[in-house]
Amino acid sequence: MAGLAEDDEKERMTLMTHEQPDVWGRHAAKYARFAAPFTGYIAQSLFLSVAGRLPREARILEIACGTGELARAALLHCLEERRTTGRCGGVVATDFSPGMVALAKKTLDALDAPDIARAEVQDGQALGFDSASFDAVFSAFGIFLFPDRHAGWREAARVLRPGGLLATAVWRGPEDNALARLQMAPVMSALPERVRSALPRPGWLDIASAEGLEKEVRAAGFVAPEVSVFNAVLTAPTPHAMWGMMRENPVSNSLLAACSDEEIAVIERSVLSAFEELAGGTDRPVRFDASCHFLIARRA
Numbered sequence: 001m002a003g004l005a006e007d008d009e010k011e012r013m014t015l016m017t018h019e020q021p022d023v024w025g026r027h028a029a030k031y032a033r034f035a036a037p038f039t040g041y042i043a044q045s046l047f048l049s050v051a052g053r054l055p056r057e058a059r060i061l062e063i064a065c066g067t068g069e070l071a072r073a074a075l076l077h078c079l080e081e082r083r084t085t086g087r088c089g090g091v092v093a094t095d096f097s098p099g100m101v102a103l104a105k106k107t108l109d110a111l112d113a114p115d116i117a118r119a120e121v122q123d124g125q126a127l128g129f130d131s132a133s134f135d136a137v138f139s140a141f142g143i144f145l146f147p148d149r150h151a152g153w154r155e156a157a158r159v160l161r162p163g164g165l166l167a168t169a170v171w172r173g174p175e176d177n178a179l180a181r182l183q184m185a186p187v188m189s190a191l192p193e194r195v196r197s198a199l200p201r202p203g204w205l206d207i208a209s210a211e212g213l214e215k216e217v218r219a220a221g222f223v224a225p226e227v228s229v230f231n232a233v234l235t236a237p238t239p240h241a242m243w244g245m246m247r248e249n250p251v252s253n254s255l256l257a258a259c260s261d262e263e264i265a266v267i268e269r270s271v272l273s274a275f276e277e278l279a280g281g282t283d284r285p286v287r288f289d290a291s292c293h294f295l296i297a298r299r300a
């Protein structure tokens, strides 16, 4: 039974992320407006948490870069190194969504350093880079949602040189993370029983705890993992804007795939009324406290 549930979850994640033409790309503009100011702050903080340990002229890779906020922080680091020493490494931002890569490219182009930074389409489960070609690999809320997460960690290890740094951000579970809890509660309570009871347990819950995350990256060839808690607040301008984001986001929207239009209308009412209560009105911002883990480890 456990095997079946795992297979169902893998299939749902694969459909959600890989088998529809650029589902993340279709969400990219809204992601850039509402999610990236929040996840971008977290991703830049993840980079800054590692920057002090980077070697000189570091070759830096970002996997599942989205709109390229972490890569931007990495490029600023390289530019400062070049200003002060005359030399620096470089940054490659990758994502499997052409729509996201187009936005990441714009983010990097704004810093006008095409000789040291580029964005390109790459599947994080099968990267087209030579082994040991990077000194540091980052992935903020990326590898954790791959259908084959183990392949994601293995590829990160493969392209890192021995001793190279991995840094990743992963959401904590609903009990420690009000964003996960408050966002999903009104959806789950309004989902028809036949849909709710058929939902597989989300695979990422296995790495929502520090212990689970450490165990998984160790198994992929990393050592000396350090996990810390990082908190941030997501602000959506209105309850309706937050619902719009959930309808477009491939992860939250996949829960509604088996619902009819009438059933979705019921869920929408449940979500809006819960969010309006949190916000204090239809035209007020709704804010969610969010909590994630940062993991920093070294390639064995």
Ligand SMILES: C[S@@+](CC[C@H](N)C(=O)[O-])C[C@H]1O[C@@H](n2cnc3c(N)ncnc32)[C@H](O)[C@@H]1O
Residues within 6 Å of the ligand: 017, 024, 025, 035, 036, 039, 040, 043, 063, 064, 065, 066, 067, 068, 094, 095, 096, 097, 100, 122, 123, 124, 125, 139, 140, 141, 142, 145, 146
């Ligand atoms: C939640 S977003 C995170 C984006 C960004 N890192 C951030 O923190 O804002 C997840 C990203 O993972 C990308 N993604 C999903 N599966 C992928 C895969 N197999 N390879 C590369 N990128 C993938 C999506 O296109 C999307 O940009």
